[in-house]
Amino acid sequence: MSETDTDATATGTPDQRLHPWSWLFVLLQQLRQFIVPLLVLMFAGRGDHDAWPYAEYAEYAPLAGVLALVVVSVLQYFTYRYRIGAEGISIRSGLLQRNLREIPFTRIHNVGVHQSLLHRLFGVAEVRLESAGGNKPEGQMRVLGLQQALALEQLVRHHGSGAATTTGIAERPDGAAPAGQAEGRTLLSMPLGEVVRMGLVSNRGMLVVAAAAGLVAQASPERMMGNWLEQQVRGAAGYAEQLHLGWLGMASAALVLVAVAMAAIRLLSVALALSQYYGFRLIQTQGRLVVERGLFARLRTSVAPRRIQAWYQQETLLHRWFGRRALRIDTATGGGENDPRKLRELAPIATPAACEALFVHLLPGVQWPPAAWQGVPRRCWWRLFASSVPWTVLLVAVLWWHLGPWSLLAALWLPWSAYAAWQQAGRLGYVVDARLLAVRGGWWSRWWRMAELDKVQALQLQRSPLDRLLGTASLWLDTAGAGPLSPPLRIRFLPHAEARALHARLGRVLAARRMRW
Known part of the structure; x- marks a missing residue:
């Protein structure tokens, strides 16, 4: 909620500023946004100075633009305030148009603490306060001192568990977290070997290579890339003919080159995994799940277990070779599917037993794995x-x-x-009990999709013309925060009578739960 500036609500803490170096990080963010116009001004100012009056001063236009951005960044530091209240956080900003934003604690579903390499050098962090839905955070603080950021995260976490105090940050002059607070229980950690395994089973290196190839193809003149590749192939073929390798030798050489390229891509995947997941820890503390990870840029994000909408386990062929699996979640918090600061992975890679134990720990009383799966024809x-x-x-x-x-x-x-x-078809199956609905599928790459019945928001019985001809139907279920890259929560190819009975059963359960709410 935004409105014109008014007197702040009386609370137990005074207004607090951002870190004194925050203007520098705001400036760098703005420079990334305006780098293209500044470059255009820089090169445009090197033209003919006789074309228009005062043209000799055009080369100073980029410098003037940078100075303007510096002034804006400094003004933002002096006009940005936030206050910790009894019920939420108040953020005031703006110079000419002053705004007051009230963020209740009950509305904050996730607190993200992000540290790039530059943040770590200055001992600061960026804090994002996110709510359910929406692509933008409720509040974004660039930047706070690291201890002050962690203390703010802890204060929100305390309030979520009913132990909040309005003086949690102001009592400490250094902004550190209150003494005596437990670090929490580590549910999962990834040593270096696990991070390397994750790089080996992932395709991140291939994605980077494909993106780079597309960028080069777009930037190069027409057919330049094709001509270059053709020249390289012809040169390699000519060199092979000089060595008199024959067709068997050429095929062997081609296989070696392919193997080297695949090894290089896997090494790139390992490097990317080390950069993103080094030091990964999943911690349960004060009613929230906290994830810390990153080698150069450190990311710390948290979510309450009650905000988890659905669960997703994946096991590709490479996962099975290493005896590993991945456990991901959907949450009803802001941020896009590809936002790296959104908590989506509880176990990026772990043993199947560890993933199942983590799932049962966070959903006590749930039987997993199920005793028996209900298959489809x-x-x-x-x-x-x-x-x-x-x-x-x-x-x-x-x-x-x-x-x-x-x-x-x-x-x-x-x-x-x-x-x-x-x-x-032999692996398709589902399980429905009093609390949980789960579906499974895949063969080469296997997956399991689970959701509590309380979190199901939509239920649909769907029949295509082919379904009506064959006497079958499919059940589609939907939860909040479902990612487009995850398998949908649906049960396919059921006999029509079985699908109708299951639809009626789930409909009664969902209706009864909504009446209790």
Whole structure:
């Protein structure tokens, strides 16, 4: 809620400022936003000085722009205040247009403490106060002293557990957290070996390479990239002919080059994992889950377990080779799906036993893994297989223009796709009890999706024309904060009578729970 400046509500703490170096970080943030216009002014000022009057002063335009940004950053430091009240946090800002923002403690669902490498050098941190929904934080403080930021996080955490005090920060002149507070219980930590394993099983290196290739392709003139690749291939082929390797030697050399490239991508993935997840710790303290991670930039974010809307376990083929699994969550807090500061991973990589123990610990009384899964008719495998047939036929048709009959080798994907669909149909299943609904799927890459019935917000029985022809139906369920990259919470290919009975059962449970609310 924003409004014009009014007298602050009487509280037990005085107004507090940001860190004295906050103007520098605000300046750097603004420079990143205006770097392109400043560069345009810089290069435009080097033109013909006789083109217009006072043109000789144009080269000073970028400097004037930077000075203006410095003034704005300093003014923001002197006009930004926040106050800790009995019921929430008040933030005042603005010089000409003054604003007052009241953020109740009950509205704050997540407190993020972010430290880049520059933050760590200055001993400061950025604090984000996030609520349910929305892509922007309720409050953002650039920047506070590290101890002051941690004390603010602890104060919000105390209030969430019913132990808040309005003097939690002001009592300490250095802004440190109150003495005697327990650090909390460490539920999961990732030693260096686990971080390396995560890099080996992830595809982050491939994503970076693909993004870099796309950027180069967009920045280079038309066909420059294609011509360069063609020259490299011709040069390698000519060098191979000089060595008289023959077709077997050339094939071996090509395989070696592919293996080296894949190894380099995996090493890049390991480096990225070390940068993001080094020192990972999941801590439970004062009714909240806190995650700390990062090598150069340290990130500390927290969420209350009651804010968790759904759970997602993933186990790819590489995960199984290493005997590992990942546990992620959906939360009803702000921030986009790709926001790195949003808490989405409770266990980026861990043993299956550790993931299951963590899930049971945070949902006491839930039986996991279930004693038995309710399967779906395995004859639905052909519906999974049919979705891949058109794409395979299209690929063969496209390759025919370039390879001729050799393009038919791509059709070998169809038997493999049929086998994979048969295996996936055998793993489809669901479990519904008095508290939890869970679905599972996948074969090559396996997954489990779980949600408490209290968190289900929508229930839909869906039938396509093919479902009506075959006498089947699907149940779709929705929760808040569901990410687009996670498998949907749905039960597919059920016999129509079974789907209707399950829909009615879940509908009665959800209606009864809403009446109790």
